[in-house]
Structure formats: structure tokens, C-alpha cells
Amino acid sequence: NLRWLSEKQKSSRNIIITLTQLTAIKVKQTFIIAIIIIIIINVAVTVVIIVIVVIIIIIIIIIIIIIIIIVVVVVIIIFIVAINIVTVVVVVVIIIIIIIIIIIIIIIIIIVFIIIIISIILFKNNNNCKDNNLALFVVWRNARI
Numbered sequence: 721n722l723r724w725l726s727e728k729q730k731s732s733r734n735i736i737i738t739l740t741q742l743t744a745i746k747v748k749q750t751f752i753i754a755i756i757i758i759i760i761i762n763v764a765v766t767v768v769i770i771v772i773v774v775i776i777i778i779i780i781i782i783i784i785i786i787i788i789i790i791v792v793v794v795v796i797i798i799f800i801v802a803i804n805i806v807t808v809v810v811v812v813v814i815i816i817i818i819i820i821i822i823i824i825i826i827i828i829i830i831i832v833f834i835i836i837i838i839s840i841i842l843f844k845n846n847n848n849c850k851d852n853n854l855a856l857f858v859v860w861r862n863a864r865i
Contacts, residue, residue, distance in 0.1 A: 769836075772836075773833075773836055776832070776833075776836070780829050783825070784822070784825070787818075787821075787822055787825070788822075791815070791818045791822075794814065794818075795811065795815060798810070798811045798814070799811070
């Protein structure tokens with residue numbers, strides 16, 4: 721009877737061990753998936769930010785080119801028309817105004833880029849991606865053990 725009891729205990733202990741091993745494997749799989757998802761999100765966010773910045777740069781360059789073309793066209797037209805002194809003065813004033821506008825636009829663009837870069841740096845710091853991955857890795861390692 722005693723032998724039968726000890727056999728029963730041994731078998732139940734084996735079942736418990738296998739259950740814990742299975743749980744550990746499942747947990748490990750879940751954490752691997754979680755780590756992969758976090759990495760994918762980090763990469764995706766970075767890519768999106770880079771793409772947005774590139775698109776903004778392209779748009780700004782196009783706008784500047786359009787402004788320059790308009791300025792050149794206007795100046796040429798005015799010089800073709802301009803015969804008297806008044807029109808020359810008007811032309812000079814218009815050119816100065818346009819130059820000031822372009823300078824203001826460039827300053828705004830620079831400020832926007834500085835803000836974008838700072839926000840990217842802050843986002844990267846706030847995200848604490850490395851810390852998250854490290855924490856997950858520690859848990860995953862414990863689950864594996």
C-alpha cells in the first residue's frame with residue numbers, strides 16, 4: 721500500500737513538472753512574440769517619422785522653387801514694362817518684400833525642423849524601447865529557466 725502511495729506521488733509530481741515546463745514554454749513563446757511586436761513598432765515609428773520628414777523637406781523645396789520662379793517671372797515682366805522711375809522703385813520694393821518673405825519662410829522651415837528633430841529625440845527617450853526589450857528579455861530568460 722505504501723509503495724502504491726509513493727508511486728502515485730511520483731507520477732503526480734511528474735505531471736506537475738511537465739505542466740510547469742509546458743507553461744514556461746508557452747510564456748516564453750508569448751514573450752518572444754511581444755519582443756518581436758515591440759521591435760516592429762519601434763522600426764515602424766522610426767520609418768514613419770523619417771518618411772514624414774523627407775516629405776516635408778520635398779514640399780518645402782518645391783515651395784521655395786515655385787516662389788523663386790514667380791519672383792523671376794514677375795521681375796522679368798516688370799523690367800519689360802518698366803520704363804519710368806516709379807515702376808523701377810515699385811519693382812525694387814516688391815523684390816525686397818519677396819526676399820523678406822522668403823527669409824521668413826526659411827526661418828519658419830528651420831524652426832519646424834528643429835522642433836521635429838527635438839520631438840524625435842524626446843520620443844526615442846520617452847519610448848524607452850531598449851528598457852522595455854531588456855525587461856522582456858529578463859522575464860523571458862526567467863521563464864526559460
